[in-house]
Amino acid sequence: MNVVLKLFITFLKIGLLSIGGGYAIIPLIQEQVVEKNGWISEKVFTDIITISQMTPGPLAVNTSTFVGLQVGGVMGALAATIGCILCGVIISLALYHFFQTHLESVYVLEVLNGLKSASLGLIISAAFTILLLALYGKSKPGPDFLSLDWTALFMFLTMLFILRKWKPNPIVVMLISGIAGFALYR
Amino acid sequence: MKEIIKKYVWLLAVNLFISAFTFGGGYIVVPMVRRFFVVKKQHFTEEDLINMAAVAQSTPGAIAINLSSLAGYKVAGIGGAFVSCIAALIPPLVILTFISAFYKIFFSNTIVTAALKGMQAGVAALMVDLIADMCSIILKEKSFFLSAMIPLSFIANFVLGINVALILLFCCFLCILQVFLKKRERK
Numbered sequence: 001m002n003v004v005l006k007l008f009i010t011f012l013k014i015g016l017l018s019i020g021g022g023y024a025i026i027p028l029i030q031e032q033v034v035e036k037n038g039w040i041s042e043k044v045f046t047d048i049i050t051i052s053q054m055t056p057g058p059l060a061v062n063t064s065t066f067v068g069l070q071v072g073g074v075m076g077a078l079a080a081t082i083g084c085i086l087c088g089v090i091i092s093l094a095l096y097h098f099f100q101t102h103l104e105s106v107y108v109l110e111v112l113n114g115l116k117s118a119s120l121g122l123i124i125s126a127a128f129t130i131l132l133l134a135l136y137g138k139s140k141p142g143p144d145f146l147s148l149d150w151t152a153l154f155m156f157l158t159m160l161f162i163l164r165k166w167k168p169n170p171i172v173v174m175l176i177s178g179i180a181g182f183a184l185y186r
Numbered sequence: 187m188k189e190i191i192k193k194y195v196w197l198l199a200v201n202l203f204i205s206a207f208t209f210g211g212g213y214i215v216v217p218m219v220r221r222f223f224v225v226k227k228q229h230f231t232e233e234d235l236i237n238m239a240a241v242a243q244s245t246p247g248a249i250a251i252n253l254s255s256l257a258g259y260k261v262a263g264i265g266g267a268f269v270s271c272i273a274a275l276i277p278p279l280v281i282l283t284f285i286s287a288f289y290k291i292f293f294s295n296t297i298v299t300a301a302l303k304g305m306q307a308g309v310a311a312l313m314v315d316l317i318a319d320m321c322s323i324i325l326k327e328k329s330f331f332l333s334a335m336i337p338l339s340f341i342a343n344f345v346l347g348i349n350v351a352l353i354l355l356f357c358c359f360l361c362i363l364q365v366f367l368k369k370r371e372r373k
Binding site for chain 1: 203205206207208213214216217218221236237238239240241242243244245246247248249250251252255256259264267271275277278279281282283285286289296297299300301302303304305306307308309310311312313314315316317318320321324327329331332333335336337338339340341342343344350353354357358360361362364365369
């Protein structure tokens with residue numbers, strides 16, 4: 001099979017099965033890309049995860065672009081990336097439209113309300129992971145609480161204070177923390 | 187006609203901008219969308235945003251791309267969704283193309299890693315700020331069921347490591363059951 005087509009179909013599958021996004025879908029991508037198709041090695045895959053944490057863009061999109069480029073050049077990257085997001089965007093739009101037009105049904109309204117609460121819980125879970133990564137450099141806290149990164153804690157609290165008090169543009173916060181990181185960690 | 191093209195151009199620009207700064211995973215798009223669509227331009231309300239975030243989260247694929255498309259849809263229909271989706275894809279495509287060519291050099295650069303390490307703390311602060319606001323909106327509804335769902339799904343995912351799709355499915359089931367029981371009580 002044409003490699004571009006194969007990339008498209010594989011990432012269409014990944015996109016369709018990856019509910020919840022973020023760290024939850026890492027094993028799924030790994031299975032398809034490393035184990036099943038052998039497009040990249042385990043080591044390169046770990047590198048991609050690190051790159052994704054540090055660069056803009058969703059993990060799934062970053063991985064599909066990277067793998068697509070390695071395997072099939074620019075066309076491969078486009079095929080993999082579009083395959084990866086196609087199902088999600090279509091289903092999101094359909095579901096949102098459905099909710100908007102069926103709000104008079106108590107069942108639909110309550111399911112949407114419930115999903116709101118549950119997804120907030122999941123956002124908190126993701127925030128915890130990010131906070132642990134920032135403060136400890138890993139996503140699971142060990143028994144060594146002394147390894148806490150005090151500089152990161154200080155920066156986190158300062159940024160949070162600024163955000164709550166002045167509500168600045170999030171991009172300004174990213175720029176300030178980037179410059180602060182450069183000044184404090186160099 | 188002119189009005190719609192203006193909207194498309196605005197969506198294209200704002201989504202390019204947001205996507206270029208989506209560090210640290212898709213959720214960071216939520217405060218960004220809030221800033222530009224809700225606070226600055228008042229295209230929709232905070233309530234709408236929470237609805238969209240819930241849908242983007244509960245469907246497959248990348249949350250950031252789903253949310254951008256939904257926001258575009260809300261502002262300018264299907265065309266808006268299409269423009270937003272493409273705009274959200276361009277920055278990661280370009281950046282990853284660049285990085286994949288130089289990624290060994292990129293990683294050994296201490297200035298880059300120091301700045302990125304700092305940004306992690308910034309991302310964490312942005313998330314906590316967003317969560318505080320979203321929690322207060324849900325708690326305002328004064329529903330024990332909905333309030334309890336927040337810590338429950340957090341524990342299920344973070345502590346117990348249960349699959350996200352399962353958590354969301356179970357949540358839907360609980361909601362339907364709850365409405366069903368309430369209706370039967372009234373009868």
